[in-house]
Amino acid sequence: MTINTTLTTSGNSVAVRLPKSLLQMSGLVDKVTLQAKKGKIIISKPTNPREGWDRNIKSMIEKYGDPSEKFSDLNNALVDEGLDNLKWNGITYEKWLKDNGRLS
Secondary structure, three states, rough: OOOOOOOEEEOOOOEOOOHHHHHHHHOOOOEEEEEEEEOOOEOOOOOOOOOOOHHHHHHHHHHHHHHHHHHHHHHHHHHOOOOOOOOOOOOOOHHHHHHHOOOO
């Protein structure tokens, strides 16, 4: 179904009135994604930004191993003792700043 309509103003915005029948045909409910292209604006159902995360995480665990095993001591530091008692073998933040020209 194609309908021609007129843009109207609503406060500081511009609005489009959509006939209820057109909205029902589209299956759109409350939230939408707007995409601007030359000469048109596309209104569509939003995608889930986390769609596929579970599959990707499982794949990465299979390929690289479970990171929670490698960093289990970090969890202990966060929960039990705090970060102050976590053993650190790397450079200090101040040294990193100095080495990268951000501290004189």
